[in-house]
Amino acid sequence: MRSDDLDxxxxxxxxxxxxxxxxxxxxxxxxxxxxxxxVTLINEGEHPDFLHVVLEGLVEMFARDRQRETVLxxxxxxxxxxxxxxxxxxxxLKSARTLVASRILMLPAxxxxxxxxxxxxxxxxxxxxxxxxxxxxxRELKNQKLRSGAERLAAWLLGQREIADGAxxxxxxxxxxxxxxxxxxxxxxxxxxxxxxxAYDVTTSGRRIVIGDPAALWKLVQPSQFIDEWKNGx
Amino acid sequence: MRSDDLDxxxxxxxxxxxxxxxxxxxxxxxxxxxxxxxVTLINEGEHPDFLHVVLEGLVEMFARDRQRETVLxxxxxxxxxxxxxxxxxxxxLKSARTLVASRILMLPAxxxxxxxxxxxxxxxxxxxxxxxxxxxxxRELKNQKLRSGAERLAAWLLGQREIADGAxxxxxxxxxxxxxxxxxxxxxxxxxxxxxxxAYDVTTSGRRIVIGDPAALWKLVQPSQFIDEWKNGx
DNA sequence: TCGGGGACTTGATCGAGATCAATTTTTTCT
DNA sequence: AGAAAAAATTGATCTCGATCAAGTCCCCGA
Numbered sequence: 441m442r443s444d445d446l447d448x449x450x451x452x453x454x455x456x457x458x459x460x461x462x463x464x465x466x467x468x469x470x471x472x473x474x475x476x477x478x479v480t481l482i483n484e485g486e487h488p489d490f491l492h493v494v495l496e497g498l499v500e501m502f503a504r505d506r507q508r509e510t511v512l513x514x515x516x517x518x519x520x521x522x523x524x525x526x527x528x529x530x531x532x533l534k535s536a537r538t539l540v541a542s543r544i545l546m547l548p549a550x551x552x553x554x555x556x557x558x559x560x561x562x563x564x565x566x567x568x569x570x571x572x573x574x575x576x577x578x579r580e581l582k583n584q585k586l587r588s589g590a591e592r593l594a595a596w597l598l599g600q601r602e603i604a605d606g607a608x609x610x611x612x613x614x615x616x617x618x619x620x621x622x623x624x625x626x627x628x629x630x631x632x633x634x635x636x637x638x639a640y641d642v643t644t645s646g647r648r649i650v651i652g653d654p655a656a657l658w659k660l661v662q663p664s665q666f667i668d669e670w671k672n673g674x
Numbered sequence: 675m676r677s678d679d680l681d682x683x684x685x686x687x688x689x690x691x692x693x694x695x696x697x698x699x700x701x702x703x704x705x706x707x708x709x710x711x712x713v714t715l716i717n718e719g720e721h722p723d724f725l726h727v728v729l730e731g732l733v734e735m736f737a738r739d740r741q742r743e744t745v746l747x748x749x750x751x752x753x754x755x756x757x758x759x760x761x762x763x764x765x766x767l768k769s770a771r772t773l774v775a776s777r778i779l780m781l782p783a784x785x786x787x788x789x790x791x792x793x794x795x796x797x798x799x800x801x802x803x804x805x806x807x808x809x810x811x812x813r814e815l816k817n818q819k820l821r822s823g824a825e826r827l828a829a830w831l832l833g834q835r836e837i838a839d840g841a842x843x844x845x846x847x848x849x850x851x852x853x854x855x856x857x858x859x860x861x862x863x864x865x866x867x868x869x870x871x872x873a874y875d876v877t878t879s880g881r882r883i884v885i886g887d888p889a890a891l892w893k894l895v896q897p898s899q900f901i902d903e904w905k906n907g908x
Numbered sequence: 909t910c911g912g913g914g915a916c917t918t919g920a921t922c923g924a925g926a927t928c929a930a931t932t933t934t935t936t937c938t
Numbered sequence: 939a940g941a942a943a944a945a946a947t948t949g950a951t952c953t954c955g956a957t958c959a960a961g962t963c964c965c966c967g968a
Contacts, residue, residue, distance in 0.1 A: 484900050505820040505898060512815065528805040533812050533900055556801070560794035567790070567797060570804040571762040577811040578767050581746065584818055585858050586739040589925070616946065624819050629925055631947055646934075646946090664739060666718050666767055823955070850916070863955055865917050880916090880964080 445472060445495055445545065448518050452493075454569050457561035465555055470547045481536040481544065488526045490546035494519060497542020500618060501534040511621040513580075514539070514614065523569060526552055539614045575669075582667050589625045590633045594657045595668055596623060597642065601651055602670040612647040679706060679729055679779065682752050686727075688803050691795035699789055704781045715770040715778065722760045724780035728753060731776020732848060735768040736855070745855040747814075748773070748848065757803060760786055773848045809903075816901050823859045824867045828891045829902055830857060831876065835885055836904040846881040 446467060449455060455463060472495070475481070481492065484503055492499075499515040512534055515521045525532050526549045538544075555562050583592055596619075600610045612619055620630035634644050640660060641652030651657065665671045680701060683689060689697060706729070709715065715726065718737055726733075733749040746768055749755045759766045760783045772778075789796050817826055830853075834844045846853055854864035868878050874894060875886030885891065897905045 503816050503820065503900065505816065505901060506896060508820045510816070510819040512812070512819075524805045524808045527801060528809070530809070531899075533809055533816070557798070560797060563794060563797040563801060564791070566801050567761055567804060570801060570808055571758045574758045574804055574808045574811065575762070575764070575767055577808065577815060578746070581811060581815050581818065582737050582739065582744070582767070584815065585744040585746075586737065586742045626926060627946070628927080628948085632925090635947095662740060665765075666737065667739060860956060861916070862918085862957080866955090869917095 442472075445543075448495060449493060449545065452518060452520070454520060454523075454565050455562075457565060458555065458559050459561075462555045462559045462562060466547050466551050469551055470545060472543060472545050475538045475542050475544060477538050477540045477542075479538045481538065482522065482532055482534075484532050484535045486532055488522060488529070488532060488549045490549055491523060491526045491552045492521050492536070493545040493547065494521070495543040495545055497544075498539040498614060499536050499542060499544075500539050500614070501536050502621070503534050509621070510624070511618055513576075514618075514622065520569075523566070524573065527556060527566060527570075529553065539618065579667050579669055584624055586667070587661070589623065589629055590636045591661045592623045592625075593630065593633045594637060594640070594661045595663055597637075597649065597651060598654065598657055598661070598663055599668060599670045601654060608652070609648060609650045612649065616647070676706075679777075682729060683727060683779065686752060686754070688754060688757075688799050689796075691799060692789065692793050693795075696789045696793045696796060700781050700785050703785055704779060706777060706779050709772045709776050709778060711772050711774045711776075713772045715772065716756065716766055716768075718766045718769045720766050722756060722763070722766060722783045724783055725757060725760045725786045726755050726770070727779040727781065728755070729777040729779055731778075732773040733770050733776060733778075734773050734848070734852060735770050737768050743855070744858070745852055747810075748852075748856065754803075757800070758807070761790060761800060761804075763787065773852065813901050813903055818858055820901070821895070823857065823863055824870045825895045826857045826859075827864065827867045828871060828874070828895045829897055831871075831883065831885060832888065832891055832895070832897055833902060833904045835888060842886070843882055843884045846883065850881070 449467070450463065455466075458466075475497075481499065482488075494515050494517045496517050499521065500511055501513045501515060501521060502509060502511045515536075521536060522532055522534070529549070556566060583595065587595065597610070600612075601607065604610050616630055617627045620627045623630065625633065634642065637657070640656040642657070643650045643652065663671045683701070684697065689700075692700075709731075715733065716722075728749050728751045730751050733755065734745055735747045735749060735755060736743060736745045749770075755770060756766055756768070763783070790800060817829065821829065831844070834846075835841065838844050850864055851861045854861045857864065859867065868876065871891070874890040876891070877884045877886065899905045
């Protein structure tokens with residue numbers, strides 16, 4: 441494993457404040473793996489053996505029930521996923537698959553639980569992480585229950601714009617079918633939602649989107665810091 | 675405060691393992707309050723001053739966005755709510771209101787954070803609680819995205835039946851409008867969903883529901899331990 | 909016990925979203 | 939570059955859920 445990968449890891453909020461010994465315990469039995477796109481990393485129902493960290497690439501968390509499937513979140517570097525399952529030692533509730541070629545670091549679940557038990561600083565960091573994740577899901581549930589499809593799309597676009605520092609043009613980093621599922625709609629309806637937003641000066645060309653009039657979208661969804669994590673205050 | 679209320683509190687998983695001194699710190703500045711039905715306890719957007727514990731009654735967690743409102747969870751005794759906001763010291767993402775007359779214990783947020791910082795056992799207990807809550811919300815998100823309205827109702831009925839230890843008849847402990855919102859539908863559609871389930875031998879009379887043929891409902895939703903918390907294995 | 913008002917139900921209509929089918933565009937592979 | 943495969947779009951239709959409007963039931967208070 442490259443030492444700058446370890447540095448990346450060390451800088452995550454989750455690993456701040458733990459001792460060097462604890463960090464070594466976590467990483468010594470860890471291993472780094474490269475995966476091509478479309479590889480399933482974990483399956484819902486399995487027992488967690490590793491805490492995964494996306495160092496590079498993109499990972500999609502999804503779930504299935506009968507014939508239906510839905511995307512729950514997209515994990516971007518650098519962050520961990522399935523921490524809750526690892527720490528509570530319960531089966532996964534989500535499956536994970538790479539969307540593009542990715543580098544994934546895998547920390548043995550047993551080590552994570554060991555350091556968790558021994559180092560109060562790690563336990564406290566995990567509280568911070570879980571608290572944040574919990575609030576993320578609550579926001580997403582509100583997004584789903586309180587907004588229409590077109591509104592969810594508009595909110596997502598404004599969020600991406602925020603991340604891109606207010607850029608006029610943004611690019612969807614994955615297939616539109618994935619975005620559709622993430623937003624809780626079919627690909628067909630995503631197309632129509634884009635068509636609806638044309639009236640708000642949103643123009644598309646493949647994965648690239650130009651937001652000509654952010655204020656119009658803003659008025660449509662009225663983003664709220666109680667739903668949209670990216671929106672703080674004004 | 676009655677001492678048996680303290681006992682109730684002490685028995686919660688969240689407070690296991692912390693020192694008597696820590697427990698005293700938490701409870702000495704706490705106070706107990708009785709509220710009639712339909713009282714708003716907290717509002718989304720406010721800063722958390724207390725960790726709330728429902729000792730008796732029923733509390734509804736809900737959220738608003740523009741004109742729309744949705745019920746997110748129902749909190750039953752004995753359990754805490756809004757722990758995540760208290761521990762991360764961030765604004766509430768949900769509002770809370772009593773559904774019936776309730777007794778609520780309020781622990782000062784500052785004390786909670788103090789004991790959290792000082793007692794590793796408390797920090798670890800909070801990890802367990804947050805991990806569990808996180809998984810609850812993920813399940814609910816999957817429930818919403820992967821099931822139809824009638825299926826969500828059927829799953830809810832089967833869950834209540836499980837809680838009631840397989841009883842043929844169950845009683846909705848709150849108004850049907852609340853259940854409708856919790857399940858993500860309108861009161862009108864809940865009525866129709868019940869009408870649909872009549873074909874599966876579900877009969878209603880006010881808030882009392884008789885589930886004549888659980889196997890039929892089972893076949894309809896195919897409950898999954900990946901969505902329905904009450905369903906473990908077979 | 910008798911209103912009165914809210915909760916619930918039912919019917920009719922409307923709109924959003926899903927599905928099916930066909931076509932166009934884009935990507936990928938040789 | 940060209941062919942094949944996959945993704946995206948578009949149109950038509952259908953289903954589910956929302957809304958509007960009565961009407962009924964039930965609970966609560968005077």
